[in-house]
Amino acid sequence: MASTTTPSKSSAAILLGKQLRQMQKDKDIPGISCGLVENNVFEWEVMLMLADEMEGYGEN
Incomplete structure (x- = not known):
């Protein structure tokens, strides 16, 4: 059975997962x-x- 996930999408998912864990x-x-x-x-x-x-920071 072939995977429906493209290599670029799985690479992006791995990178985003790492970034999320780091931010958390x-x-x-x-x-x-x-x-x-x-x-x-x-x-x-x-x-x-x-x-x-x-509050109000950046308002004119």
Whole structure:
């Protein structure tokens, strides 16, 4: 039975998986939480948690 996954897609999935694990354990990026949507490595859910003092930052 032949695989339906193309080599480039499986390479991309491996790379994205490594990047996700690194982001989840990296403490140098406070206030960021990320995970997969329905266990799909190509669809991420990212939450940014900003401190109150950041409210209005960048507004004119």
